[in-house]
Every structure is written in structure tokens, then in C-alpha cells.
Amino acid sequence: MRSLWWSLLVVQILLLLGFSNGESPYRWYNWNITYGDIYPLGVKQQGILINGQFPGPQIDSVTNDNLIINVFNSLDEPFLLSWNGIQQRRNSWQDGVYGTNCPIPPGQNFTYVLQVKDQIGSFFYFPSLAMHKAAGGYGGIIIRSRPLIPVPFPPPTGDYTILIGDWFKQNHTDLKAILDGGNDLPFPDGLLLNGRGSNGLTFTVDQGRTYRFRISNVGLTTAINFRIQGHKMVLVEVEGTHTLQNTYESLDIHLGQSYSVLVTMDQPGQDYYIVASTRFTSPVLTATSILHYSNSAGGVSGPPPGGPTIEIDWSLNQARSVRYIMNLFAEMKVRQNLTASGPRPNPQGSYHYGLVNTTRTIRLANSAPMINGKKRYAVNSVSFIPADTPLKLADYFKIPGVFNLGSIQDYPTGGGGYLQTSVMAADFRAYVEIVFENPEDTVQSWHIDGHIFFVVGMDGGQWSAASRLNYNLRDGISRCTIQVYPRSWTALYMPLDNVGMWNIRSENWARQYLGQQFYFRVYSPVNSWRDEYPIPIGALLCGRASGRKTRPL
Numbered sequence: 001m002r003s004l005w006w007s008l009l010v011v012q013i014l015l016l017l018g019f020s021n022g023e024s025p026y027r028w029y030n031w032n033i034t035y036g037d038i039y040p041l042g043v044k045q046q047g048i049l050i051n052g053q054f055p056g057p058q059i060d061s062v063t064n065d066n067l068i069i070n071v072f073n074s075l076d077e078p079f080l081l082s083w084n085g086i087q088q089r090r091n092s093w094q095d096g097v098y099g100t101n102c103p104i105p106p107g108q109n110f111t112y113v114l115q116v117k118d119q120i121g122s123f124f125y126f127p128s129l130a131m132h133k134a135a136g137g138y139g140g141i142i143i144r145s146r147p148l149i150p151v152p153f154p155p156p157t158g159d160y161t162i163l164i165g166d167w168f169k170q171n172h173t174d175l176k177a178i179l180d181g182g183n184d185l186p187f188p189d190g191l192l193l194n195g196r197g198s199n200g201l202t203f204t205v206d207q208g209r210t211y212r213f214r215i216s217n218v219g220l221t222t223a224i225n226f227r228i229q230g231h232k233m234v235l236v237e238v239e240g241t242h243t244l245q246n247t248y249e250s251l252d253i254h255l256g257q258s259y260s261v262l263v264t265m266d267q268p269g270q271d272y273y274i275v276a277s278t279r280f281t282s283p284v285l286t287a288t289s290i291l292h293y294s295n296s297a298g299g300v301s302g303p304p305p306g307g308p309t310i311e312i313d314w315s316l317n318q319a320r321s322v323r324y325i326m327n328l329f330a331e332m333k334v335r336q337n338l339t340a341s342g343p344r345p346n347p348q349g350s351y352h353y354g355l356v357n358t359t360r361t362i363r364l365a366n367s368a369p370m371i372n373g374k375k376r377y378a379v380n381s382v383s384f385i386p387a388d389t390p391l392k393l394a395d396y397f398k399i400p401g402v403f404n405l406g407s408i409q410d411y412p413t414g415g416g417g418y419l420q421t422s423v424m425a426a427d428f429r430a431y432v433e434i435v436f437e438n439p440e441d442t443v444q445s446w447h448i449d450g451h452i453f454f455v456v457g458m459d460g461g462q463w464s465a466a467s468r469l470n471y472n473l474r475d476g477i478s479r480c481t482i483q484v485y486p487r488s489w490t491a492l493y494m495p496l497d498n499v500g501m502w503n504i505r506s507e508n509w510a511r512q513y514l515g516q517q518f519y520f521r522v523y524s525p526v527n528s529w530r531d532e533y534p535i536p537i538g539a540l541l542c543g544r545a546s547g548r549k550t551r552p553l
């Protein structure tokens with residue numbers, strides 16, 4: 001027993017020395033996941049709380065920090081948290097989705113060991129199983145730049161995280177039952193801003209100062225528009241990349257996306273509405289909060305400002321205006337001898353995304369087939385169903401029959417949908433073109449775990465090889481979540497620089513739950529800890545991986 005304990009300790013120490021940045025600080029969290037009463041729309045609901053809070057506690061970290069998050073599941077059902085936009089370098093073991101991790105059983109705990117390696121920016125975490133996200137359990141993640149790393153704007157006076165999402169009065173088990181029964185979700189009952197509905201919160205600011213707002217759409221089914229009465233917003237960051245600093249009156253934020261804006265308090269001293277409203281819906285749902293000047297002479301005046309509602313071209317044009325901050329960075333490089341900044345590796349630093357030839361094109365089309373009389377959603381006709389064992393574990397332990405590589409094609413196949421545990425094979429260090437094709441009438445939002453991609457184009461109609469002639473190969477933004485407009489396409493270039501089993505999913509939670517997702521197995525034949533970390537010692541085992549040894553000692 002004792003020698004086992006010592007070998008565990010030695011392995012842990014080796015792991016810390018060899019495989020994480022020994023100089024980077026550790027941040028420790030103990031999170032207790034419980035049910036508790038919340039009243040987000042004025043009626044009592046059973047929410048998923050973290051340490052008694054809804055939304056959950058914010059993770060405030062610095063580039064390269066190690067985050068040790070011990071999650072106690074005090075619910076009566078299995079639970080997992082996932083980390084939207086945290087790249088988990090060499091470490092899909094910590095991704096916290098059902099394809100990578102066994103659920104934490106009720107009454108047990110699991111410790112996530114993450115490193116926010118070479119990342120900056122604004123993200124969020126969320127519960128990934130069942131429809132738990134409909135009950136809360138989400139919170140903000142901030143990754144600040146390390147001291148001395150130049151940031152392309154002066155430090156703001158304050159930094160506010162704003163998590164916005166649509167909300168249902170029905171609880172998550174009832175919503176899940178609706179989906180399991182082969183039906184779509186009803187229209188949401190409201191929109192929440194940091195867990196509150198109308199005039200829920202007050203953000204106090206000083207006149208003349210500039211503040212950063214980090215806004216994420218943590219909702220289930222709807223895109224939103226965000227605006228602040230009487231104030232302009234300067235976009236500075238999107239999902240870990242500093243942007244060209246355009247000024248906007250309002251900003252569309254699709255499901256799962258995160259944006260940072262700077263707002264200068266340059267108006268007369270009073271109160272102003274902070275407004276979020278749903279996009280492309282009828283009716284339009286709205287949530288408001290109050291921006292309160294510390295020298296405010298009075299409350300808010302006038303109605304909350306309106307925003308775009310159904311206009312798609314407006315949204316498309318805004319999306320195209322979100323660009324990489326090329327020139328300023330070039331200038332900063334000269335002025336400040338900049339060597340490293342922003343996400344890994346400074347996307348335009350070591351190579352330029354537009355000058356590398358892609359080696360493979362993957363076209364992914366969403367659809368909404370009926371399968372066995374039930375409503376499902378699919379990618380290239382495959383509607384994903386979970387296996388009895390997490391795919392990452394099946395891969396590691398070489399358990400046959402859990403999934404097959406090649407169970408989803410690289411292009412739309414047409415025809416009806418079918419159920420399958422879909423996994424696509426991919427080679428480490430390949431550079432791929434991905435085209436999301438949306439033949440449906442609804443806006444899509446796609447997220448890719450473990451990677452960032454460069455958005456090279458989006459347009460209406462059917463994508464074809466000729467669409468490449470209009471790609472932006474100069475200053476496209478890099479990010480991890482992207483929308484696709486109705487009957488439109490969005491194209492990306494993506495370096496496959498992270499070995500592992502990675503989820504590619506719709507951020508519309510009903511679609512994700514009903515099969516609009518699959519896994520991308522980025523594979524290196526070199527079995528090296530340089531490419532991928534070994535299975536964690538404390539990994540939970542389940543399904544056909546039950547009883548296996550997590551690591552030979």
C-alpha cells in the first residue's frame with residue numbers, strides 16, 4: 001500500500017516537472033455541485049448551483065496557469081463540466097464531455113487538471129451532460145495576459161463578465177423528456193443576464209473611465225444581440241484573439257460565442273440600460289440590467305434601446321467586419337520588440353494561416369431528419385448517439401466495437417439520417433479546410449473543442465470550389481465557435497495541432513443533444529508524451545473500461 005502511494009507520488013511529481021510549466025502558478029478550486037432554489041424569472045425553480053451560486057464562480061486566471069478543480073457531484077444524477085474554448089493542449093482527458101470522460105457519479109468527485117497554456121481571453125464553462133445546462137451550472141472563465149506581455153489597449157478601469165442565455169420555466173429533466181420523446185423544445189420563456197431577467201443587476205461605473213465587458217452566450221437555443229444605451233462598444237477580443245478594434249452600437253453573439261468590448265463612460269452622469277435581446281425569433285425576448293454612473297443624477301430614461309431582430313444581412317456584414325488586428329500588432333512588434341502575445345502560437349507570428357496549403361477539405365452539412373419516428377439532428381446524415389464507453393477511453397484501452405473511424409463522411413451524403421457513434425479520423429499536424437454548409441432555415445452555431453480555426457469566408461447559397469476565390473486569406477479572425485446563416489456556408493482553415501478525441505458540436509443544445517455533433521480523433525502514430533499526455537492517474541472508468549488500470553505503475 002505504502003509503496004503504491006509512493007509510486008503514485010513520484011509519477012505525479014514527474015508529471016508536474018515534465019509536463020506542465022513548473023513556473024506557472026497553480027489555482028485550486030473545490031466545487032460542490034448541488035440543486036438549489038433559484039427564481040430567475042420570478043418563479044421558483046430547481047437550479048444547478050456551484051458552491052451555492054448561480055451562475056457559478058468565475059475562474060480568474062493568467063496565461064499558463066494550472067487549474068486544479070475538484071468537482072463534488074452532490075446531484076442525484078451523473079455530472080460533468082466542460083470548458084468552452086479552453087484548448088486542453090495534449091490533454092483531451094480533461095475536456096469533460098461524454099466522449100472523453102466518464103460522468104462523475106452522484107456522491108463522488110473528480111479533479112480536473114487543466115492548464116490554460118498560451119491562451120488569453122474570455123470563455124465559459126458549462127455542464128455537458130443531459131440537459132443540465134438548462135438548469136445553470138455555468139460560469140465565466142477569464143485568462144489574463146501575463147505581466148509584461150503587451151496588450152493592444154490600455155488596462156481598463158474595471159472588468160465585468162456578462163453571461164447571457166435563453167431560459168425555460170420547465171426544468172432540465174422535463175426538457176430532456178421532450179427531446180427524448182422525439183419533439184423539439186418549446187420557445188424559451190425568457191432571457192437571463194447573469195442569472196437575472198429584467199433590470200436584474202446594476203453595474204456601477206465612473207464617468208470618463210473605460211471598462212471591459214466580456215460577454216458570452218451561454219443559452220440553449222437562441223442567438224442574442226447586446227447593446228448599452230447611449231454608449232458605443234469597441235471590440236477588442238473574440239474567444240482568445242485580439243481583434244481589429246471596430247466600434248459597434250450593438251453586437252450579435254451566437255450560441256456559445258464570447259466577445260470582449262471596451263466601453264468608455266462618456267455620457268452625462270445618469271443610469272443607462274444594458275440590453276440583450278434574442279435574434280431571429282418572434283417574439284423577441286429581452287433582458288435588461290442597469291449601467292449606473294457613480295455620479296448618476298437620476299435613473300434610466302426612455303425605453304431600452306431596440307436592436308436588430310430578424311435582419312440576417314446586418315448580422316452577416318457585422319460578422320465579416322470582425323477581423324484580426326494585423327496592423328496594430330505589426331506596429332507593436334516594431335515598437336515594443338514583441339515576441340509573444342495572445343494565443344498560441346501568436347497566430348500570425350510563426351506562420352500566416354493564408355499561406356499554408358490545406359491538405360484536406362471537410363464539408364459538414366446539418367440536417368433535421370426524422371429517425372424511427374422521432375425528431376433528430378444530424379451531420380452529413382449521421383445523428384450521433386453516445387456509446388456505452390467514452391470514446392477516448394475505448395481508444396486508449398483498445399476496446400473494440402465502441403466506435404469506428406470513418407463512421408462519418410468528409411462530405412454531405414444526402415439521403416435520410418441514421419443513428420451512429422460518429423468519429424472522424426484526422427492526422428496530427430494536417431492543415432484542413434472545413435466548410436459548414438447549412439441547407440436549413442435556421443442559424444447554426446458550431447464549436448470545435450481543442451482547437452482554434454481561422455474564419456476564411458461566409459456567404460449565402462451553396463459552397464463550391466469557386467467560393468475559395470473570395471476567401472479572406474489576410475486578416476480572418478481565429479476563434480473556436482462560429483455561426484452559419486440560414487441557407488449559407490462558413491469556411492475555416494484549421495491546424496490540427498492537438499492530439500486527442502475532440503468534440504465538434506452544434507451549440508444549439510437541443511440539436512447537440514439530438515445528434516448534431518461528432519468526434520474528431522486527431523491521431524499521431526508517435527506514442528509520445530510530447531504529443532499527448534498519458535491517461536490521468538485519477539481518471540474515472542466506466543462502461544467497458546471499468547476495472548482497467550489507469551496507468552501502469
Ligand SMILES: *[C@@H]1O[C@H](CO)[C@@H](O)[C@H](O)[C@H]1NC(C)=O
Nearest residue numbers: 031032033034072073074109
Ligand atoms: C455539498 O453541499 C451539500 C448541501 O449543502 C452538503 O450536504 C454537502 O456536504 C456538500 N459537500 C461537500 C463535499 O462540500
Ligand SMILES: *[C@@H]1O[C@H](CO)[C@@H](O)[C@H](O)[C@H]1NC(C)=O
Nearest residue numbers: 070071108109110111112538
Ligand atoms: C476527491 O476529493 C478528495 C478530498 O478533497 C481528494 O482527496 C480526492 O483526490 C478527490 N478524488 C478525485 C478522484 O478527484
Ligand SMILES: *[C@@H]1O[C@H](CO)[C@@H](O)[C@H](O)[C@H]1NC(C)=O
Nearest residue numbers: 035045046170171172173174
Ligand atoms: C422537474 O419537474 C417535474 C415536474 O414537472 C418533476 O417531476 C421533476 O422531479 C423535476 N426535476 C428536477 C430535477 O427538479
Ligand SMILES: *[C@@H]1O[C@H](CO)[C@@H](O)[C@H](O)[C@H]1NC(C)=O
Nearest residue numbers: 332333334335336337338339
Ligand atoms: C528592440 O530590439 C533592438 C535590437 O535588439 C534594440 O536595438 C532596440 O533598442 C529594442 N527596442 C525597444 C523599444 O526595446
Ligand SMILES: *[C@@H]1O[C@H](CO)[C@@H](O)[C@H](O)[C@H]1NC(C)=O
Nearest residue numbers: 351352354355356357358359
Ligand atoms: C501551395 O500550393 C501552390 C500551388 O500548388 C504552390 O505553388 C505553393 O508553393 C504551395 N505553398 C506552400 C507553402 O506549400
